[in-house]
Amino acid sequence: MANSYAILKERYAKILNKYLQEKNEIGLYHAQQFSKKVLEDQISPEEMVSIHAETLTKLCPDLPAELTDSFDFLMEIMVAYGMAYREHQSLIDKQKEFESEMNVAASMQQTLLPAEIPSTESLDIGVVNIPASKMSGDYYHFVKDEHGNLGVAIADIIGKGVPAALCMSMIKYAMDSLPEQRLQPVALLESLNRVVEQNVASDMFITMMYGSYDPREHCFYYSGAGHEPGFYYEAETDEFHELYAKGIVLGITREPLFKEYKKKVNVGDFIVLLTDGVTECFTDDGFIEREEVVRLIRQYQHLPAQQIVENVFYELEKAQGFQLRDDFTLIILKREV
Amino acid sequence: MSIQSNVEVRTEWGIVSARQAGRSLAKKIGFESVDQSRITTAISELARNIYLYAGIGEIIMEPVEQEATPSSPYRRGIRIIARDKGPGIHNIREVMEDGFTTSGGLGAGLPGVKRLMDEFEIESTVGEGTEVRVIKWLR
Numbered sequence: 214m215a216n217s218y219a220i221l222k223e224r225y226a227k228i229l230n231k232y233l234q235e236k237n238e239i240g241l242y243h244a245q246q247f248s249k250k251v252l253e254d255q256i257s258p259e260e261m262v263s264i265h266a267e268t269l270t271k272l273c274p275d276l277p278a279e280l281t282d283s284f285d286f287l288m289e290i291m292v293a294y295g296m297a298y299r300e301h302q303s304l305i306d307k308q309k310e311f312e313s314e315m316n317v318a319a320s321m322q323q324t325l326l327p328a329e330i331p332s333t334e335s336l337d338i339g340v341v342n343i344p345a346s347k348m349s350g351d352y353y354h355f356v357k358d359e360h361g362n363l364g365v366a367i368a369d370i371i372g373k374g375v376p377a378a379l380c381m382s383m384i385k386y387a388m389d390s391l392p393e394q395r396l397q398p399v400a401l402l403e404s405l406n407r408v409v410e411q412n413v414a415s416d417m418f419i420t421m422m423y424g425s426y427d428p429r430e431h432c433f434y435y436s437g438a439g440h441e442p443g444f445y446y447e448a449e450t451d452e453f454h455e456l457y458a459k460g461i462v463l464g465i466t467r468e469p470l471f472k473e474y475k476k477k478v479n480v481g482d483f484i485v486l487l488t489d490g491v492t493e494c495f496t497d498d499g500f501i502e503r504e505e506v507v508r509l510i511r512q513y514q515h516l517p518a519q520q521i522v523e524n525v526f527y528e529l530e531k532a533q534g535f536q537l538r539d540d541f542t543l544i545i546l547k548r549e550v
Numbered sequence: 551m552s553i554q555s556n557v558e559v560r561t562e563w564g565i566v567s568a569r570q571a572g573r574s575l576a577k578k579i580g581f582e583s584v585d586q587s588r589i590t591t592a593i594s595e596l597a598r599n600i601y602l603y604a605g606i607g608e609i610i611m612e613p614v615e616q617e618a619t620p621s622s623p624y625r626r627g628i629r630i631i632a633r634d635k636g637p638g639i640h641n642i643r644e645v646m647e648d649g650f651t652t653s654g655g656l657g658a659g660l661p662g663v664k665r666l667m668d669e670f671e672i673e674s675t676v677g678e679g680t681e682v683r684v685i686k687w688l689r
Contacts, residue, residue, distance in 0.1 A: 263584040288584065292591040296662040300648050307648070 221254065226268045233272065255302070257295035262288045319347040322378050325385045330519075331355045333363055335428050337547040339518030341526045344540050350377030351488045351540040354388055356396060361428050364396055367544060368421040369440065369488040371462075380413055398423050398436035399471045402460065406438065409464035419463040422486060426478070431548065433476045433484055438463045441489045444507060446514070448481030453507045456484065483518070483547035485510065490539035491525075496532045510545075518545040553578070554612040557597075560605065565597040568609040572630065575611050579628055580688055588666045589628060589686055595663050596632035596682055604636020604679065614685055627668070627687035635679040642674055 228247060232240030251261060266284035270276060330338045342351060350372060356364035368384060370377040387408040388401075395404050401423050409419055422443065424435030437458025445456045460471040478484070487506070494501045506525070513524040522543045530537065555571040558564055572593040576586045593609060600607035610631040618624040639645055648661050660682070664670040669685040 259584050259587060263582070266583075285583065285587075288587045289591070292587045292666070295588075296591070296665060299665045300661065304648055 217254070221251070221256070222264055222268065225264055226271065229265075229268055230272055257291075257298060259288050259291040259295045262291045315347050318375070318378065319344075322348060322381070325382055326353065327355050331357055331363065333357075333361075333426075333428060335431065335548055335550050336363065336426065337518040337549050339520070339522040339545045339547075340543070341522045342540075342542045343526065343530075343537060345490070345537040346374065348374050348378040349540045350374075350381065351490065351542040352381045352384055353486075353542055353544060354385065356388070358393055358396055362396075363426045363428070364401075364423065365426070365486065365544065365546065366401075366421060366423045367440070367486045367488065367542060368419055369490075369540070369542075371418040371420070376417065380417060380419065383408065383412060384419065396425065397473070398425060398434055399473045402436050402438050402463070402471045403469070406463045406469050407467075410467055413464050415464075418465065421463055422458060424484070424486070426546065431478045433478050433546075434473055435476070436460060436471045436473050438469070438471065441487060441492060443487055444485040444510070445476060446483045446485070446510075448479060453510075456486075478548045480548055480550060483514075483545055486542075486544040486546075488540065488542045490537065490541040491529065491543050493539060494529045494533055495538055501529070501532070518547045521545055554610065557609045557611075559597045559600045559607050559609055562601065565594060565601060568593050568597045568611075572609075572611050572628075575613070576628055576686075579613055579626060581628070581686070582689075585686065585689070589630070592663045592666045592684060592686075593630055595659065596630065596684075599660075599680075599682075600632060600634045600636070604634035607632065607634025607636065607679075609633075616687075625687050627685050629683065629685045630667075632682045633679070634681075638676040638678055638680055639672075639674040640676055642672060646672075 225247065228240065228243040232244065256264075262284060266281065266288070270281060326342060330340055340353065342349070342353060344351070350370040352366070352368040352370065354364075354366040356366075358364070366388065368381075370380050370384075372380075384405065387405055391401060391404055395401055402421065405419075405421065413419075418439075420438055420440040422435065422437040422440040424433050426433050435456070435458055438460045439462035440458070442458075443456035445454045446452075447454065456476075458472065458474055461469045463469075476484075492501070492503050492506055506529075509525045509528050510521060513521045516524070522545055525543060526541060529541075553575065555575060557568040557571050559568060569590050573586055573590045576589045581589065593611070597609055600609075610633070612629050614627050614629040616622070616625050616627075645660055646664070660672070663682070663684060667684040667686045669683075669687075671683045672680070674680040
């Protein structure tokens with residue numbers, strides 16, 4: 214260490230001397246290269262001033278006293294820069310630590326989401342769920358009961374990042390612990406509302422839509438809690454309709470009123486569930502319209518469900534310059550047979 | 551060497567006297583000019599904390615020696631003790647955090663002092679006062 218420091222000083226003396234004699238650009242270029250070396254070796258600013266003063270005094274022994282004294286003055290200033298520099302270094306280290314913790318948390322959060330899309334005889338299901346940053350505030354879940362009913366939940370926690378992620382884990386465990394008779398849409402939302410109302414800070418809200426598909430009669434029963442409406446595609450008329458469910462956001466009131474809706478699903482029909490990250494894509498021309506999402510789905514509707522959602526995501530991602538502003542979740546349930 | 555200086559701090563003049571005494575002691579012990587500046591800056595920060603938050607206190611500066619141990623050779627250095635009977639620090643961990651400082655920008659405050667010196671100890675009791683002890687060893 215002491216040795217490499219001596220070598221460094223020697224090298225500085227050499228390039229400084231050469232520059233003082235030749236005063237050309239190549240000399241300055243050497244100085245710039247040297248600066249990389251001192252930064253790499255974490256030589257602090259005050260150290261550098263001291264090296265400069267020492268070197269200069271050796272090269273030109275007859276410097277005026279005012280000049281050499283001024284270096285002491287400059288060094289005093291540079292000590293503060295040195296302190297700031299070292300704090301900066303330690304903050305960078307701390308940030309790296311945070312980032313790796315975030316990565317662990319993000320991969321833990323992934324385990325809260327379904328590992329795979331459930332397979333059913335009559336439904337073709339596609340899902341995309343992409344967080345805007347590392348942690349997501351969007352949640353979706355599938356539940357299959359013993360009668361073969363398929364429950365599908367989509368939720369958006371208002372707020373992003375870590376608080377939303379923590380809240381999401383609560384929703385997941387609350388849903389997992391519900392008894393089977395509470396899996397009907399209205400009962401399920403009422404149960405979750407109680408959990409959220411009692412356990413989540415009052416400035417945090419969750420919107421949700423929950424539906425249950427009965428494969429015996431091909432009916433979709435659904436309820437909503439202030440969630441972004443989805444779409445319903447009717448093959449017979451080749452038309453898209455809003456899939457709206459009246460109901461208040463989870464966690465606001467102790468006694469909410471949820472309503473159950475029923476939709477008969479025919480072959481070729483499909484249900485689209487989404488979060489506002491899909492409909493509130495912001496492009497150079499402003500927010501896109503819900504019609505734009507419909508237009509994109511139409512464009513790919515002949516494809517399998519997974520390919521539709523992936524294509525729609527790709528188009529909207531592209532329209533936003535590949536920078537998501539909000540978490541993005543899009544689910545399509547298509548009746549095949 | 552048994553030259554100890556003890557400077558009372560109650561005004562900005564006290565801060566300057568402490569700096570002056572610290573710098574000349576550091577020079578006497580044999581510190582190079584960069585380390586003299588660092589030691590002086592540390593004294594300055596400690597004295598300023600006394601002036602700003604306790605109103606009155608003292609800075610004690612003395613040479614220090616350590617016999618050789620299996621892990622380190624014999625060494626000499628300077629010890630600085632900043633002592634006051636001020637309000638004390640409620641949450642020491644907080645003031646030792648980077649970026650917390652209430653009296654200046656990046657790098658200032660106690661974390662800055664800790665980085666300038668080799669050893670750093672702090673004791674504080676709310677309502678009784680604070681004592682910071684730091685050492686810089688000769689290289």
